Amino acid sequence: MSTSNQELARWVEDVAGLTQPDRIHWCDGSEAEDRQLIEAMLASGELEELNQDTHPNCYLHRSNPADVARVEHLTFVCTDEEEEAGPNNHWMAPDEARRKMRELFEGCMKGRTLYVVPYCMGPVDSPLSRCGVEITDSPYVVINMKRMTRMGRDALARIEQEGSFVRGLHSTGELDPERRFIMHFPQDLEIMSYGSGYGGNALLGKKCHALRIASHQARHEGWLAEHMLIVGIQNPQGETRYIAAAFPSACGKTNLAMLIPPEEYKGWKIWTVGDDIAWLHPREDGRLWAINPEAGYFGVVPGTSPKTNPNAYEMIQRDTLFTNVAVTKDNQPWWEGSPDGEPAVDWQGRPHDPANGPAAHPNSRFTVSARQNPSWSEVAEDPRGVPISAIVFGGRRKDTMPLVLQARDWDHGVLLGAGMASETTAAATGKKGVVRRDPMAMKPFCGYNFADYFGHWLDIGDKLEHPPEIFHVNWFQRGEDGGFIWPGFSENLRVLEWMLERAHGDAGAVETPAGLLPQQTELNTEGLDLSTTELEDLLSIDPAAWDQEMEAIGEFFAQFGGRIPDRLQKEFDRVRRALSDGEAVTASAR
Ligand code: SAT
Ligand code: MN
Numbered sequence: 001m002s003t004s005n006q007e008l009a010r011w012v013e014d015v016a017g018l019t020q021p022d023r024i025h026w027c028d029g030s031e032a033e034d035r036q037l038i039e040a041m042l043a044s045g046e047l048e049e050l051n052q053d054t055h056p057n058c059y060l061h062r063s064n065p066a067d068v069a070r071v072e073h074l075t076f077v078c079t080d081e082e083e084e085a086g087p088n089n090h091w092m093a094p095d096e097a098r099r100k101m102r103e104l105f106e107g108c109m110k111g112r113t114l115y116v117v118p119y120c121m122g123p124v125d126s127p128l129s130r131c132g133v134e135i136t137d138s139p140y141v142v143i144n145m146k147r148m149t150r151m152g153r154d155a156l157a158r159i160e161q162e163g164s165f166v167r168g169l170h171s172t173g174e175l176d177p178e179r180r181f182i183m184h185f186p187q188d189l190e191i192m193s194y195g196s197g198y199g200g201n202a203l204l205g206k207k208c209h210a211l212r213i214a215s216h217q218a219r220h221e222g223w224l225a226e227h228m229l230i231v232g233i234q235n236p237q238g239e240t241r242y243i244a245a246a247f248p249s250a251c252g253k254t255n256l257a258m259l260i261p262p263e264e265y266k267g268w269k270i271w272t273v274g275d276d277i278a279w280l281h282p283r284e285d286g287r288l289w290a291i292n293p294e295a296g297y298f299g300v301v302p303g304t305s306p307k308t309n310p311n312a313y314e315m316i317q318r319d320t321l322f323t324n325v326a327v328t329k330d331n332q333p334w335w336e337g338s339p340d341g342e343p344a345v346d347w348q349g350r351p352h353d354p355a356n357g358p359a360a361h362p363n364s365r366f367t368v369s370a371r372q373n374p375s376w377s378e379v380a381e382d383p384r385g386v387p388i389s390a391i392v393f394g395g396r397r398k399d400t401m402p403l404v405l406q407a408r409d410w411d412h413g414v415l416l417g418a419g420m421a422s423e424t425t426a427a428a429t430g431k432k433g434v435v436r437r438d439p440m441a442m443k444p445f446c447g448y449n450f451a452d453y454f455g456h457w458l459d460i461g462d463k464l465e466h467p468p469e470i471f472h473v474n475w476f477q478r479g480e481d482g483g484f485i486w487p488g489f490s491e492n493l494r495v496l497e498w499m500l501e502r503a504h505g506d507a508g509a510v511e512t513p514a515g516l517l518p519q520q521t522e523l524n525t526e527g528l529d530l531s532t533t534e535l536e537d538l539l540s541i542d543p544a545a546w547d548q549e550m551e552a553i554g555e556f557f558a559q560f561g562g563r564i565p566d567r568l569q570k571e572f573d574r575v576r577r578a579l580s581d582g583e584a585v586t587a588s589a590r
Helices: 006-019 031-044 094-105 139-148 153-162 205-221 253-257 310-315 410-418 450-462 489-504 532-538 543-558 566-580
Strands: 023-026 059-061 075-077 113-121 130-136 166-171 181-185 190-194 224-226 228-234 240-246 269-274 278-282 288-291 296-300 321-323 365-369 386-394 404-406 421-423 435-437 469-473 509-512 515-518
Touching: 006 094, 006 113, 006 130, 006 166, 031 059, 031 139, 094 166, 094 181, 094 190, 113 139, 113 153, 113 205, 130 139, 130 153, 130 205, 139 205, 139 296, 139 321, 139 365, 166 205, 181 205, 190 205, 205 224, 205 278, 205 450, 224 450, 228 253, 228 278, 228 386, 228 489, 240 489, 253 269, 253 296, 269 288, 386 410, 386 489, 404 489, 410 450, 410 469, 410 566, 435 543, 450 566, 469 489, 543 566
Parallel strands: 023 113, 059 321, 075 181, 130 166, 166 190, 240 386, 386 469
Antiparallel strands: 113 130, 181 190, 224 278, 228 240, 228 269, 278 288, 288 386, 296 365, 321 365, 404 469, 404 515, 421 435, 509 515
16 A cells, blocks of 8 residues: 555655664555454564453553653643743754654664554544544554554545645654653644653554644634543433533543443433543534544553443453553453452563552553444444533542532633643653642643633634533542542433533522532432532532632643733632622522
8 A cells, every 4th residue: 555645655755764664564454454463463472362262352462661651741842932832831842852853763663664554533524533644663553543543544545635634753662761752743733752652652643633733723723622521411301412521531531431320310321422532613503513533442441340330341351452451360351440350460461469569550551442332322423523512621639629510601611621620640650649730631632822722712612602511520529538428430420410401401500609509409319328418518619728729720820921811810800709709609590
């Protein structure tokens, strides 16, 4: 295979000249090609076969132990002006970045195969989709891209027709953390990644393209590229409404996207459209429509069980790539929270010894085609996408943020998103469990200055005659004993039901200066073991804690100098004033 697109042909030639591979392979995305790559990786030891009786077509990849998560401190946005990238990004001048990367890539594919991976983010026939080509020397990346995107012949045909594509150049290099960079050149729709084979650093269609580069494209084209799951909620009357929800990595997006309704919810059904990324477009009907640009899931394995996420558990019993899990004596994959078995060999391939820490890496992952999910929604392939009724922002917070809060309008919702914070998780290297500001869950992924991004969100609101309602949730509030107050998982549907009733029905709410809270009687808690005080803790705001929260948000905004949009600043001032005036917290709203 090769291509009729001159620009692509020339780029591949140039890269081959620089990196000097032994062979060039144009990926067609076929099953036969996938099979061949897997066989070759089994032979080279890059993959290990898992127990084929219990887990047909499942394989394990053990990464380099120093390459197990995204590296935010080595991830750069390279714009002409540092201000364009903003204080939310690490910045490097484009010339300097290109020089650095050229040195690293020089001759790096000697003895290796260069794979050309054409891919499409979103259904190949959707006008909302965008294409890219990743050049990589990692067959692990190729087989992951095959599951995560529409990869191969059809994508290439679209590129040849359309003429435009995002260029991503990747090499695992020496896997040396000292020689590792993930560079983005938004103006040139270009990505260069060297020295890591890990998901978010190496599967360039995902965070690098579908979020960092796409957020830049979206800004100029009038849409939003967001770190959001998309889920359809079907009620017993058979109506399905769609919600898009942003949470930081490893805060339960995949679980929420695949939720199975609790026993009390007979006749309800959840349909998964996406679990990580949403591209949102205002349409002529005045509503916001969403597609999931991805075709698979790259999910956190630990904690996945028939109890926490039965759909995910079922879908990873076959045709799944595992990265950095442990294995049992009979070679079944094992992880902390696994329902059965014992770990025999840990994620690094050592005999399991609890003294070495968890048997599976806390950020171990599964890669699987979305179609294997029992709750997979066919509309994930609809070129128009789905209309969004509600946007949900959420963080992992032990206190301060109530279970759910509704914004009074779009601008207030943008403030709730911009002010988001969350405790850090294992999805990125660095300290875990510290609260950091993570606006719209995009801190690691927004490809330009957050202040301009908030302005873009406000502009999008102006284009929507029927904007989605905006909410903030926190499933992670802790009680006095240190445990979670809210049971979470399936029970989160109760909160989604209230949201949809707010968006389309007539559920009651209590107005507070921070936003609208459910009236206690309006949240269905039937069958839950919650005391009155617990429910009150979940559904109230503590003025002292909120005062501190607003202080922290104010400090965060201050980093952006005068660039924070006036409208957002005004909204912030309004909420702050209302809180300090101790405005009545009891008035009922519709
Ligand atoms: O960055 S990854 O896509 O590998 C995982 C995540 O952080 O969501
Ligand atoms: Mn994510």
